[in-house]
Amino acid sequence: MMNVNELIDRILSRAGARADAAEVYFKSSESRPVEFENNKLKYIATKSGRGVGLRVIHNGRIGFSSTSDFSRLAELVDSAMESARFGQEARFEFPEHCEPSEVKVFDERVKELDPKEMADLGHRGIDAILAEHPDVQCSGSVNASVSRERVANTRGLDVGYTSTRSSISLTALAVGDDEGFLWVGDRRSGADLVDDVSPLVKTINRDLELAERTATLSTGTYPAIFTPDAMGTLLLSISQGVNGKMVQKGASPLTGRIGEQILDGRITVVDDALTEFGPASAPHDTEGLVSGRTTLIDKGVLKSYLFDLQTAGMLGERPTGNGIRSYSSQPNPGHNNTMVLPGDTPYPDMLAGIKRGILVDAMLGGGMSNTLAGAFSVNVDLGFLIEDGQFAGRIKNCMIAGNVYDLLKDGIETIGDTPEMKGALSVPHFCFKGIRLGTQ
Amino acid sequence: MIDEIRKAMASASADYIEVRVQRAGSSDVRYTGKELEHIGRRTQLGGSVRAMVKGGWGFSSFNELADLPDYVEATCRQARLVERETPGLAPVEPGQATVVAEPEVDPRDVALEDKQALCEAYNKIILASPKIQTSNVVYRDSTIDEYLVTSDGAELHQETCFAGVMVMAVAKDGADVQRAYDSVGNIRGYQVVADREAVCEEVVRRAIDLLSAEQPDAGPHTVVLDPKLCGVFIHEAFGHLSEADFVYENDRLRKIMQIGRRFGPDSLSICDYPRMPGEAGYYAYDAEGVAGDRTYLIRDGVLDNRLHSRETAKMMDEEPTGNARCLNYSFAPIVRMSNTFMEPREHSFEELLDGIDDGIYAIGAIGGQTDMEMFTFSAEEAYEIKNGELARKLRDVVLTGNVFETLGDIEMIGDDFEMYGGLGGCGKGGQMPLRVGDGGPSVRIKNVVVGGQ
Structure with missing residues (x-):
């Protein structure tokens, strides 16, 4: 088998001979998940994958094709050229050069982690949950992966990097005497080695305990604390809203509103590719543009959208280095790590301030309503009644609904002072003045 | 292919081994608003091995088919590490068959430019209404050729051929955006994505109507x-x-x-x-x-x-x-x-x-x-x-x-x-x-x- 780098060079020179300009994006990854089901280790797996995407610009139009079948490279070039006959008009040129940012995305320890250690890690977590809650069933996975990507084009750019990622996720299911189900879970991930299960165990054991009691509420409007996990669902609307593609189509409600106060003055949101060992950190994007930080919302004022090359070109804006793709798709604007900056209220104070309200941690059906307009309407999968600053039991079989833009503009009571990194989103707890809750 | 897989499995030892090889080809067309954002073909080739030893599972997936014997070996080794006592697998009559896809109109016989023309026509209908801010028309077909061999006798060659199209209209009034869509897709053939002009008009009407719709009572x-x-x-x-x-x-x-x-x-x-x-x-x-x-x-x-x-x-x-x-x-x-x-x-x-x-x-x-x-x-x-x-x-x-x-x-x-x-x-x-x-x-x-x- 030919060396991969030679292969990329060969595709580029073949495509370069036929198209006005060409770009190859290569990505390979090897991930080694260890999976637990019903308190027991079930799978040890190795998943390797690699492929190339070829983008050409010919007679001013974009063509694209991709493959993971490296015996069919002639066909790859033919398909990309065929696609350029109809393709979109190119509103950019491939970059000639990139000085990648300095950011740590590789940890040798992740690469070296062996399945035995990963299995032990999972067992340790599950045993610690079962020690306090012997009746629950735990599932989960411990994963370590190494990825390599390279972007090269016929204008001379040739950059790439190797990154690692590790993650732990654990879920516990408790089936009550009333036949009710309770799911609680937690996860951690990063480019560095995530090998401490204790925070996950702590969260899961705490939530299992809190949910032992149940509470009922009638339909009405209640003050509500949203945990960082729950905020992730709400922030979907904002991330769609600042996506340059949605703006270019005029579909985003934030179109044409740069400089406008769109949210509460206490909210600042930054897209950050440079968080050390962040799950979505990168020295450059998938088009070979240097990665950095983009302030999206500054004290409630809309400052910027996120762009890839083509979308920025169409709007005459500067690209922000947010071209995201897999090898089998063309770039689109997307997020790196999303950082919602903390406010000034400690979580215990937030909780103590609620006389009668709810805490929302997990929701069912998020992203399945008109998220673009900011609408949300979800089942409270894990939520609690709060009375006089104390948890007073789990609430179930109810829906909360509202509009994210309205809520984040006029509905905020307080913002927590301690952000938590969940996946590629860092956000603190938020307390809202009133959320509409529907129940039987 | 089945013989090659059998050969790769021959020397491995596990209670159960399953090898899958897939070759896939697809074509996509995507309009977003006025722009044809994507058009083209893709191919994929890959395989996987799953092995069970005393109830514990190993799994590997990969693109380098030449290394299949090594992957079989490695997967059995992974399975041995798991140590999970279970009764095993229920006995079945192992499938041995060749299943050919039978689309009425095979999407592989339709030129890419005809697929593009179809999507363009749908997209024009949607964008014709002044109340529509933007649109989305996505066409996809994919043909998967799959070989499956198991250690207890299954030998299958199955082909599936899927084609579908999704049309979406986005209506906007101030900061209010409402979407309506229709998606059709199955294995009947390319004809299911054709003649959907009336559906496009219907989607436009629904998106516009939603602008003036009200919210339900909780x-x-x-x-x-x-x-x-x-x-x-x-x-x-x-x-x-x-x-x-x-x-x-x-x-x-x-x-x-x-x-x-x-x-x-x-x-x-x-x-x-x-x-x-x-x-x-x-x-x-x-x-x-x-x-x-x-x-x-x-x-x-x-x-x-x-x-x-x-x-x-x-x-x-x-x-x-x-x-x-x-x-x-x-x-x-x-x-x-x-x-x-x-x-x-x-x-x-x-x-x-x-x-x-x-x-x-x-x-x-x-x-x-x-x-x-x-x-x-x-x-x-x-x-x-x-x-x-x-x-x-x-x-x-x-x-x-x-x-x-x-x-x-x-x-x-x-x-x-x-x-x-x-x-x-x-x-x-x-x-x-x-x-x-x-x-x-x-x-x-x-x-x-x-x-x-």
Whole structure:
């Protein structure tokens, strides 16, 4: 088998001979998940994958094709050229050069982690949950992966990097005497080695305990604390809203509103590719543009959208280095790590301030309503009644609904002072003045 | 290919070995607004090995097929590390067959420029209305050629050929944006994506109408679901709970999900049927080489059977149903639905509405989700029902229910029936979107909680 780098060079020179300009994006990854089901280790797996995407610009139009079948490279070039006959008009040129940012995305320890250690890690977590809650069933996975990507084009750019990622996720299911189900879970991930299960165990054991009691509420409007996990669902609307593609189509409600106060003055949101060992950190994007930080919302004022090359070109804006793709798709604007900056209220104070309200941690059906307009309407999968600053039991079989833009503009009571990194989103707890809750 | 795979497996030792090789080709066209954002073809080639040793599983996926013997060896080694005592796999008649895709019009015979022209025409219809801000037209076909060989005798060569198109209109009024869509997709052939001009016009009308629609009142309502939403309701409310991998190792759940338990009225029957001709969830043999068959999940209101892989069937001492599926070669098979539907009964639509003083008629589906007990499903559009008649138009109608109550709250089942596929699909265990068919008749249910004002 030919060396991969030679292969990329060969595709580029073949495509370069036929198209006005060409770009190859290569990505390979090897991930080694260890999976637990019903308190027991079930799978040890190795998943390797690699492929190339070829983008050409010919007679001013974009063509694209991709493959993971490296015996069919002639066909790859033919398909990309065929696609350029109809393709979109190119509103950019491939970059000639990139000085990648300095950011740590590789940890040798992740690469070296062996399945035995990963299995032990999972067992340790599950045993610690079962020690306090012997009746629950735990599932989960411990994963370590190494990825390599390279972007090269016929204008001379040739950059790439190797990154690692590790993650732990654990879920516990408790089936009550009333036949009710309770799911609680937690996860951690990063480019560095995530090998401490204790925070996950702590969260899961705490939530299992809190949910032992149940509470009922009638339909009405209640003050509500949203945990960082729950905020992730709400922030979907904002991330769609600042996506340059949605703006270019005029579909985003934030179109044409740069400089406008769109949210509460206490909210600042930054897209950050440079968080050390962040799950979505990168020295450059998938088009070979240097990665950095983009302030999206500054004290409630809309400052910027996120762009890839083509979308920025169409709007005459500067690209922000947010071209995201897999090898089998063309770039689109997307997020790196999303950082919602903390406010000034400690979580215990937030909780103590609620006389009668709810805490929302997990929701069912998020992203399945008109998220673009900011609408949300979800089942409270894990939520609690709060009375006089104390948890007073789990609430179930109810829906909360509202509009994210309205809520984040006029509905905020307080913002927590301690952000938590969940996946590629860092956000603190938020307390809202009133959320509409529907129940039987 | 089958001989090559057999050779690679020859020297390996495990209680069970399964090797899959897939070659796939697809073409896509995507318009967003005025722009043709993507057009082109892709190819994929990959394989996977799954091995079981004393109940523990190893799995590998890869693109370098030349290294297959090494992957078989390594996967068996991984399986030996797991140490999980189980009774093993239920015996089956191993499938040995060649299954050829039989699309009426094969999308591979249609030129890329014809696919582009079709999408362009649909896109023009949508953008012709001045109230439409932007559009989305996505065409996709994919042909998968799969070889499956197992150590206990399955030798299968199966081909599937899927084609579908999704059209979406986005209407905007100030900061208010409303979307309406239609998605069709199954294995019948390219003709299913043709002649959908009227559907495009309909989608435009719906998106614009949603701008002036109102939000529902929060709280419990009697609802009538159309066949499409009924399909999603069944899929979320009961289909996932029927997947035996959720129950098989949990004593409490096994007790709750005992065959013979009543879940709904006598009129309620729910089926899963992989071999339903032409439908999006069609397959002849599942990912373990087991022939797919019709399985009644609920028959006459009572739990009748559940969906199994060979492992869950053995553990529960029941018959395998042929419901182990994987999204593609890079995933291990898990228990999944195929084409899942509620059987129709005798009531007309007028009878379903009759006698509802204050309810909601919910149409179409954006999606749904379940935690196995509680579930949500969201409608594309809806109407208030006042005194048995359709009244004001509603939007953002998301419904929630509880599997132990809501199926029992089914009051009346309609006489219409429709199956739906499309470009979307089902998600479970990180494997999404898996092509599935969902469907049923119109159905009336009381006491369903709706989110809203």
